[in-house]
Amino acid sequence: xxxWPLFEIFIRSKSGLNHKHVGSxxxxxxxxxIENARDVYTRRQEGISIWVVESKYISASDPVDSDPFFEPxxxxxxxxxxxxxxxxxxxxx
Amino acid sequence: xLRIDLEGHFQEKIDREERIEAKDWMPEAYRKTLIRQISxxxxxxxxxxxxxxxxxxxxxxxxxxxxxxxxxxxxxxxxLYLYSACETLGIDRDELLNELHTGKAKxxxxxxxxxxxxxxxxxxxxxxxGAAIMNQIPLCRTSYGPYSRAMxxxxxxxxxxxxxxxxxxLTLSRGSTVQKNxxxxxxxxxxxxxxxMFGPNDSDSTHSAQSIKWKIKRFSNDELRQRFIDMTxxxxxxxxxxxxxxxxxxxxxxxSYDFGKINWDEFWNVVKGNGPCNKQRxxxxxxxxxxxxxxxxxxxAYAEKKRSGRVN
Numbered sequence: 001x002x003x004w005p006l007f008e009i010f011i012r013s014k015s016g017l018n019h020k021h022v023g024s025x026x027x028x029x030x031x032x033x034i035e036n037a038r039d040v041y042t043r044r045q046e047g048i049s050i051w052v053v054e055s056k057y058i059s060a061s062d063p064v065d066s067d068p069f070f071e072p073x074x075x076x077x078x079x080x081x082x083x084x085x086x087x088x089x090x091x092x093x
Numbered sequence: 094x095l096r097i098d099l100e101g102h103f104q105e106k107i108d109r110e111e112r113i114e115a116k117d118w119m120p121e122a123y124r125k126t127l128i129r130q131i132s133x134x135x136x137x138x139x140x141x142x143x144x145x146x147x148x149x150x151x152x153x154x155x156x157x158x159x160x161x162x163x164x165x166x167x168x169x170x171x172x173l174y175l176y177s178a179c180e181t182l183g184i185d186r187d188e189l190l191n192e193l194h195t196g197k198a199k200x201x202x203x204x205x206x207x208x209x210x211x212x213x214x215x216x217x218x219x220x221x222x223g224a225a226i227m228n229q230i231p232l233c234r235t236s237y238g239p240y241s242r243a244m245x246x247x248x249x250x251x252x253x254x255x256x257x258x259x260x261x262x263l264t265l266s267r268g269s270t271v272q273k274n275x276x277x278x279x280x281x282x283x284x285x286x287x288x289x290m291f292g293p294n295d296s297d298s299t300h301s302a303q304s305i306k307w308k309i310k311r312f313s314n315d316e317l318r319q320r321f322i323d324m325t326x327x328x329x330x331x332x333x334x335x336x337x338x339x340x341x342x343x344x345x346x347x348x349s350y351d352f353g354k355i356n357w358d359e360f361w362n363v364v365k366g367n368g369p370c371n372k373q374r375x376x377x378x379x380x381x382x383x384x385x386x387x388x389x390x391x392x393x394a395y396a397e398k399k400r401s402g403r404v405n
Contacts, residue, residue: 003393006180023243024177026186028392029399040170043163044250063116 006055007033009040011047019051030054107308112238115181123307126300127237128182129198130309135175136193136200138168140374144208145217153211160257161214167250174243181239194379201225202360203286205368212265212272212279218258220280220287220325226251227321228291231311259328266332273333280329281337288352289360291318297357322350 004026010019022041027033033052041047061069077083086093099118106113113119142165149165152158176186192198203221208214229251232244265276292298292314304310312320322341329336340353362368398404 004389023174023246024180025173028389029396032392032396039166040173043166043170060116063114064118 004028007037007052008055008058009033009037010051010053011037011041012049012051013047015048019049022046024055027052104306107236110308112241113236114238122303123309124182126304126307126309127240128179128184130304131175131179131182131240132184132189132192133199133201135172135179135189136198137204138172138175139193140200140204140378141221142168143374143377144204144206144370145214147208148211148214151211152214157214157261164218164254164257167254171247171250174246175240178237178239178243190382194375194382196366196375199364201290202363202368203290204374205363205371206282206286207370209282210275210279212262212275213283215258215261215265215276216279216283218254218256219262219328220258220283221290222251222254222258223325224287224290224321226255227317227324231317234308234311236308259332262334263332266334276332277334280334284337285356285359286363288318288322289355289357291315291321293357293360294355319349322352326350 006024006026007030008024009022011022012019025033025036025040027036030052034050037050037052038047042050073079100120103113103119103123113123145161145165145168149158149161152161176189179189180186189198193200208217226248229244229248233241233248235241235244262276262280265272267273295301295313295315298314301310301313305313326336326341338353340351342351343349344351363371366372395404
């Protein structure tokens with residue numbers, strides 16, 4: 001199957017939800033990838049919409065650098081609502 | 094020094110129940126073990142379609158035929174989920190198929206037994222898929238992310254396979270004497286190979302200890318086998334079939350069934366290629382692959398033609 005590129009498959013399970021990565025498959029082209037994804041990943045009504053993209057077009061962050069890469073978010077707890085002490089009288093905010 | 098550190102971090106991550114993902118660092122042996130296990134698993138799904146495919150055209154009713162077709166289609170899908178998971182480890186599909194077709198890679202030995210009667214479709218679903226589920230449920234928590242996600246999907250679909258098999262056995266056992274005998278005969282032939290599916294005894298299992306440390310496996314072969322037997326014996330009793338093991342006996346102290354000695358010579362003999370159907374299964378698989386070559390080529394040619402704008 002050297003000539004059949006690998007596609008990553010994303011499925012929207014119902015309207016209102018995001019497309020979510022479910023796996024991958026080989027296909028000759030995008031149309032075939034969509035049809036095969038239907039047969040492989042939605043045999044039990046798991047989806048109402050399918051996205052496919054050739055795996056080679058996906059760029060990803062490097063897991064080796066993930067600690068320093070995501071570190072800037074670590075010490076900014078003031079971004080969370082629980083950081084702020086308010087009087088109990090303020091019931092919902 | 095660095096290597097030791099990497100391995101240490103890797104093991105800590107596993108001990109914390111964090112999943113390993115495709116691009117994460119992993120020991121070469123972990124990668125190799127997974128490729129061997131996942132590909133073996135994928136091959137089993139695909140070869141497992143053959144004994145059942147034999148009965149599609151002879152299913153006793155349209156309903157049973159539609160069900161059997163759906164089950165076999167699921168197995169093709171399961172094979173695909175697993176091949177995809179395996180490919181994330183850096184091996185490609187061609188190589189995997191080549192290993193199967195040349196006999197270098199193994200598949201579950203159970204599929205080297207013939208499916209002789211319609212009752213075998215019942216016994217395979219009930220026992221073979223039942224044993225597979227017992228193996229697969231703990232694999233949903235296996236340490237390698239892509240494998241674990243494939244297993245979750247598979248387990249969701251697999252339970253229909255076992256239930257439809259048991260229902261076939263139930264229906265036959267309520268039928269005529271001939272039908273009931275047919276069900277008993279299928280149980281007689283599939284029982285021992287099914288409990289061999291869990292693999293060699295723990296004391297003889299070469300890969301087990303390391304796989305458990307890496308949390309690829311969560312339970313030992315013998316634990317899972319015992320669990321399967323304890324679950325299945327009452328199911329056989331319920332439909333009036335007899336497990337073909339004279340030594341099978343409830344052990345009140347262990348709260349488990351004691352069972353007879355497994356014929357491991359037979360097991361190893363089938364693994365080594367001398368089962369009743371090894372040659373036929375491999376031949377059929379290779380033939381299907383070769384006969385499909387023109388379809389794969391045509392699909393590529395058509396895709397190229399479309400890209401170059403010569404067709405819509």
